[in-house]
Structure formats: structure tokens, C-alpha cells
Amino acid sequence: MGLLALNHLMSFQRRRRRRRRRGEIRPLNGLVSSLANGKRSNHKDDDSPQGGKIMRFSGPDLPEDIWGHIHSLMPLQDAARTASVSHAFLRSWRCRPNITFSSTTLGLNEDVHGENKIASDFNSRVDHILKKHSGFGLRSLKIEFCGYNSNTHCYLNSWLESAVTPELEELILLLPLKKAKYCFPSSLLSRGSGNSIRHLTLSWCAFRTTVGLDSLKNLTSVILHDVRITEEELGCLLSNSSALEQFNLVYCSKITCLKIPCLMKRLSCFSVLECDKLRVIESKAPNVSSFYIRGGQLEVSLAESLQVKDITLSMDCAISYAPVKLPSVVPNLEILSIISSREAVSTPLSPSKFLHxxxxxxxxxxxxxxxxxxxxxxxxxxxxxxxxxxxxxxxxxxxxxxxxxxxxxxxxxxxxxxxxxxxxxxxxxxxxxxxxxxxxxxxxxxxxxxxxxxxxxxxxxLPRCSANKLGKCLxxxxxxxxxxxxxxxxxxxxxxxxxxxxxxxxxxxxxxxxxxxxx
Structure with a gap:
């Protein structure tokens, strides 16, 4: 729901209420437009997200939590503008539960400005917004960098320290491809700070810790994409995530052996993609129902496998591997997808059966x-x-x-x-x-x-060429x-x-x- 839906709601409420003493209520989009044109009231408040003044808005008399919910559904830029309309929206802005920072939400044009300019603008805008946010009520934070410079890691540490509170449920950190040498401060996930985090996504950074992760009891989903993490560090993360349901490991090149402990009783699916040095996957999780593995030569060991129903194997000689190794390991398998790039020999005749x-x-x-x-x-x-x-x-x-x-x-x-x-x-x-x-x-x-x-x-x-709008085969x-x-x-x-x-x-x-x- 954006500004249009908000205007509809306000119009509906107006028809049910008497007009205010000073005439008709001005539409909210008109107020926002006037803000964009530099027209402001005389009521000052330097704490607005735009750094300007607050306009008084005598809108429909709705409970503040309803206004806050409407405000939270707006795109970031619209929410920032409407925070300049009233004190109620300003309070809602300071407690906005879901924040996504990207070139799109911040209105940055990566094609027009240079990389250093984009990084500088990104850092300053995010820093300004998070400093105005109270930290109270923040449930989801996604930071998708569109630029990175030498000062970014200092900003990032400050942002995460203020954002990772006992209320945060989702944290997504997407750094630029190979340009970031950032080390995620894993200490933020200890001493109760990350106790409420349910979804954690990290990319293009390092994760360093083997002790102290004692606040991950609610973590249900982890995605690590090109994260520099060792087997011991990954083992520490998994052993402290007993509620984990989904786990994705992508392009993590330092892992040679992935061990999934038996205490992960809720884990239902995992995927391991393109981890170059990975050779062995050992899973003792008892309730895994599906997994996706893509890589080179791999050995897969499943101690508890009666629940496995869906497997995707994308690896060398997968067709030769599957009928020989899988029937006895996953006897209740129902869906099998095989993607093979190397098959030197024909499919072997195996006495084992995929009965289901x-x-x-x-x-x-x-x-x-x-x-x-x-x-x-x-x-x-x-x-x-x-x-x-x-x-x-x-x-x-x-x-x-x-x-x-x-x-x-x-x-x-x-x-x-x-x-x-x-x-x-x-x-x-x-x-x-x-x-x-x-x-x-x-x-x-x-x-x-x-x-x-x-x-x-x-x-x-391939797509049917005759349906191509250009009128020629591509x-x-x-x-x-x-x-x-x-x-x-x-x-x-x-x-x-x-x-x-x-x-x-x-x-x-x-x-x-x-x-x-x-x-």
C-alpha cells in the first residue's frame, strides 16, 4: 500500500466525518507535492527525515497504530516524505519496522554518477536515516550496497550496532562483488542482541568466530553467499542454531567438509552450490526432506534419511553416481533431478531400486x-x-x-x-x-x-521464435x-x-x- 491507497482510505474517512472548522482537508499527496516544491509551514522540527520542517496535518482520527501500519507499507521514499507531514508520521518513521536500503529505494542513479560518488551518497543517506531512527520496533533490515569505499566498513559497523537489537527478526547484508573486505561483527549475535533474529543473509564478507554465539535460538533461515568462513566457524554457527529450518551455502570456497549436526532437528532443506573445495557432506539432521547439491566430485552421507523426498544433484558423473549410491541412502525418494556435465561411461545396471x-x-x-x-x-x-x-x-x-x-x-x-x-x-x-x-x-x-x-x-x-515481437529469429x-x-x-x-x-x-x-x- 503506497500513497494512492493511503489517499483512498483518507477519502473514505472524510465522507464519514464533519468538515474541520477551516474548510476541507487537503489530500495527503498534495501536501507531499508541496514539500517537494519547497512549500512548508512555519512549524519547525529539525528532526524530520528530510532535515526540514513538519507540516501539521489534521487527518482522519484513526488510532496511531493503524497510521503506523499504513506508514510501514509505503515505499521508503514515500514514507520519508510523509514523515514531514505530521508528528504522528514522524513518530511512525522513527519506529519503521522494515527498512531496505538500495540504489532504488534511495533514488541513486548508478549510471549517472561515478562509483565513489555513489558510495559516498549511499553512506551519507543511510547514516542520516538510521541516526534518526530510534531503533525501536525495527524488525527487518536489508542493506544492498550500490557502492563501496574505504569508509563504508566504519559506517556499517555503526549501522549494525544500532540495528541489531532484541527485536530484529531479519538481517540481509549484500556487499558489492569482491570489493568488500568486510568482516561481519559476529559479536552482535551474542549476549542476547540477536536473540530474535529468524532470517540471516550475508554475502561477500567474512564471518569469524568459534565461540560466543549464544543468541541464535530463533534462527530459522541462513544464506551464506561467497562468505569467507572456515569449517570450524561454520560448525560453531550451525551448532548454535538448533531451530534452523533452511540453510543455503553458496560459493564458500574455504569449506572442504560440511557437517550438519543431529541437534538440527527442524532442518527440512538445505542447498550447497559451487563450493569449489567441498568434497564431503555429512548430515545427521533427522528430518531433512529435500536438498540441492551443485559442485564437482562429492560424497554425500546421510545418517538419517527416511524423510528425504526431493533431491537435486548437479555434479560430475551424477548419472553414474545416483543409481548406485542413492537407493540405499534415501529409500523414500520421490523426486530426483540430475544435472550432469561429465559422463564418461554409460548408466550402470544396478540391482538397487528407487521404489517410491x-x-x-x-x-x-x-x-x-x-x-x-x-x-x-x-x-x-x-x-x-x-x-x-x-x-x-x-x-x-x-x-x-x-x-x-x-x-x-x-x-x-x-x-x-x-x-x-x-x-x-x-x-x-x-x-x-x-x-x-x-x-x-x-x-x-x-x-x-x-x-x-x-x-x-x-x-x-527455447522460446518459440514465431512469438518473438521483433519478427525475427534470435x-x-x-x-x-x-x-x-x-x-x-x-x-x-x-x-x-x-x-x-x-x-x-x-x-x-x-x-x-x-x-x-x-x-
Missing amino acids: LKVLGISLHGAAFSPAYDCFSVVYFLDAAPSLETFVLGVSQLRMQHDSIIGDPSPLRQISGRRHDHLKNVKITGFCSAKSLVELVCYVLENVTSLDCLTLDTTMG TMGKDMVRESQQALLAVEAFIEGKVPPAVKLIVLGPCSLCQDVEL
């Missing part, structure tokens, strides 16, 4: 995707999931480098697979004329008795169009005739604009 797996997604789009990988071997994965309902496979056409089925006189491979009576939807994006992909589709048509829909997308899932190059047309020939020659009447076949090819590309 319902949705399987496999993506092979990495630059290091080996042309030696046999896509047909994915059928072993399908056989290991007897309850599977949805299967999505994504490949990169231009990196397949597999023999095309067009002009290949050799017969299609066939294996004696199990009958699938739960699989209803199968989709392949990046479908091309590679013989291994055609063999995989034929296997599905011959062995999946419950199939409702088969989708073959020869455009790699997505498919000549090589991709050529391979897509080859894929359509393969569908017509080897697949269409095998589709049962009850199965809906959807084939997505190049749009009319793509087909006009000169080959």
Missing part, C-alpha cells in the same frame, strides 16, 4: 558432455524406478556428436526391459537424430503400457535448425508408426522463421 520415485529429470547440457555416453543406457534408470510417473530428459543437440540414424542401415537395439504401468509422461528436450535417442524413444513406446503423452522437443526448449542458429530438421525426419521414419492410438505425440520443431534460414 515418481518424478525423474536428467539433464546433459555441460560443455564437457562426452560423446561416448550412450543415451540408450538411461533405460536402466527407468527400470530401477517401478513407480515412475514422469520422466524428462534434456540433452544438448550440438554436443551429442553421436551417429545419426538417418542413412544408418543397422537395426535398432532392443533390450528386454520391464513393463512400466505407472509412467504417464515422457519428454525429451534437445531431441535430435542421434540413433541412441531414437532407440530410447522406441523402448518407451514398446514397454510403457501406461503412457499418456510423449513430447519430443527438437529446439532444446534463438536457433543454422546448425541447430539443420539438426532439428534431421530430427523431424527421424521422428517421421522411425517413431510415428510405433505410437499407440491412445498416446498423444507432441513434436516441437523450428518455427516458420527458423525454417526460412538459408542452410
Whole structure:
């Protein structure tokens, strides 16, 4: 709710009250406009957020807490302007519960001014606003820096000391990319100061402490993005966060082993992305239901795993790793997404089963995707999931480098697979004329008795070019169009005739604009 909603509320109240002795009440947006034009009353108050004078406003007689709530819903700049209208709004401004500082909320144009000027303006404006704020009632503070200079860390220490009170529930600190060498004062989270913090997000800074974090009993969400933190320091943070429900660790390059203690009984999901040196993840949290891991070679150990239902693995040789390691570790898994950039060998035949797996997604789009990988071997994965309902496979056409089925006189491979009576939807994006992909589709048509829909997308899932408002193709190059047309020939020659009447076949090819590309 901004100024417009506030004006509507005030108009409604006016119709129900008698007019004031001095005529009609002036609309609030008119008062704000007059402030912007330099027109002010004679009532002085140097404590206004604009550093000017307060205008008396005889608005509707509402309880002050309602005015305060309306004021808290306004954007920062509107709230600052309206604080100059009345003492009630000024008091509300000093106790504003949610404050976000960024180039947008402060009206800073990063394209016009230089970096040092932006940093200086950002620091001075934030410093002025927080000094006028009483600190009372502040629930959420987000600082998204648009500039950083040598004085910023001094300002930041002062801001955090005044903002981190026993009432603060959310703290988000986003520093500029790699320019900040700031060390977050972890002492603020001790001695009861951070006792009420529920959500903590830090980026591009250091976190240094192994003792003294005794006030994190209400912390439910932690996001650390490119934070310089060691295993011992992270262990200290986690061991003092028994109420944690969500944990995200991104680009934290000093961690080699992540250990999640068993005392984190409320932890339901965590993600670990692109931590270069990380090799081992050990979780003893008993109620984790989902996690997302993206990195290189990783070993995942889950002591308590019966609750795990949803996993995303984005790592080297993930397709080779998953069917061998996961069935015994996460026996109740229902959703599995695999993103693999390196697959030197085909999917292994494993005696273990994903008995409860319902949705399987496999993506092979990495630059290091080996042309030696046999896509047909994915059928072993399908056989290991007897309850599977949805299967999505994504490949990169231009990196397949597999023999095309067009002009290949050799017969299609066939294996004696199990009958699938739960699989209803199968989709392949990046479908091309590679013989291994055609063999995989034929296997599905011959062995999946419950199939409702088969989708073959020869455009790699790119937006339909014909819907482009510019009237020209911006997505498919000549090589991709050529391979897509080859894929359509393969569908017509080897697949269409095998589709049962009850199965809906959807084939997505190049749009009319793509087909006009000169080959």
C-alpha cells in the first residue's frame, strides 16, 4: 500500500466525518507535492527525515497504530516524505519496522554518477536515516550496497550496532562483488542482541568466530553467499542454531567438509552450490526432506534419511553416481533431478531400486558432455524406478556428436526391459537424430503400457521464435535448425508408426522463421 491507497482510505474517512472548522482537508499527496516544491509551514522540527520542517496535518482520527501500519507499507521514499507531514508520521518513521536500503529505494542513479560518488551518497543517506531512527520496533533490515569505499566498513559497523537489537527478526547484508573486505561483527549475535533474529543473509564478507554465539535460538533461515568462513566457524554457527529450518551455502570456497549436526532437528532443506573445495557432506539432521547439491566430485552421507523426498544433484558423473549410491541412502525418494556435465561411461545396471520415485529429470547440457555416453543406457534408470510417473530428459543437440540414424542401415537395439504401468509422461528436450535417442524413444513406446503423452522437443526448449515481437529469429542458429530438421525426419521414419492410438505425440520443431534460414 503506497500513497494512492493511503489517499483512498483518507477519502473514505472524510465522507464519514464533519468538515474541520477551516474548510476541507487537503489530500495527503498534495501536501507531499508541496514539500517537494519547497512549500512548508512555519512549524519547525529539525528532526524530520528530510532535515526540514513538519507540516501539521489534521487527518482522519484513526488510532496511531493503524497510521503506523499504513506508514510501514509505503515505499521508503514515500514514507520519508510523509514523515514531514505530521508528528504522528514522524513518530511512525522513527519506529519503521522494515527498512531496505538500495540504489532504488534511495533514488541513486548508478549510471549517472561515478562509483565513489555513489558510495559516498549511499553512506551519507543511510547514516542520516538510521541516526534518526530510534531503533525501536525495527524488525527487518536489508542493506544492498550500490557502492563501496574505504569508509563504508566504519559506517556499517555503526549501522549494525544500532540495528541489531532484541527485536530484529531479519538481517540481509549484500556487499558489492569482491570489493568488500568486510568482516561481519559476529559479536552482535551474542549476549542476547540477536536473540530474535529468524532470517540471516550475508554475502561477500567474512564471518569469524568459534565461540560466543549464544543468541541464535530463533534462527530459522541462513544464506551464506561467497562468505569467507572456515569449517570450524561454520560448525560453531550451525551448532548454535538448533531451530534452523533452511540453510543455503553458496560459493564458500574455504569449506572442504560440511557437517550438519543431529541437534538440527527442524532442518527440512538445505542447498550447497559451487563450493569449489567441498568434497564431503555429512548430515545427521533427522528430518531433512529435500536438498540441492551443485559442485564437482562429492560424497554425500546421510545418517538419517527416511524423510528425504526431493533431491537435486548437479555434479560430475551424477548419472553414474545416483543409481548406485542413492537407493540405499534415501529409500523414500520421490523426486530426483540430475544435472550432469561429465559422463564418461554409460548408466550402470544396478540391482538397487528407487521404489517410491515418481518424478525423474536428467539433464546433459555441460560443455564437457562426452560423446561416448550412450543415451540408450538411461533405460536402466527407468527400470530401477517401478513407480515412475514422469520422466524428462534434456540433452544438448550440438554436443551429442553421436551417429545419426538417418542413412544408418543397422537395426535398432532392443533390450528386454520391464513393463512400466505407472509412467504417464515422457519428454525429451534437445531431441535430435542421434540413433541412441531414437532407440530410447522406441523402448518407451514398446514397454510403457501406461503412457499418456510423449513430447519430443527438437529446439532444446527455447522460446518459440514465431512469438518473438521483433519478427525475427534470435534463438536457433543454422546448425541447430539443420539438426532439428534431421530430427523431424527421424521422428517421421522411425517413431510415428510405433505410437499407440491412445498416446498423444507432441513434436516441437523450428518455427516458420527458423525454417526460412538459408542452410
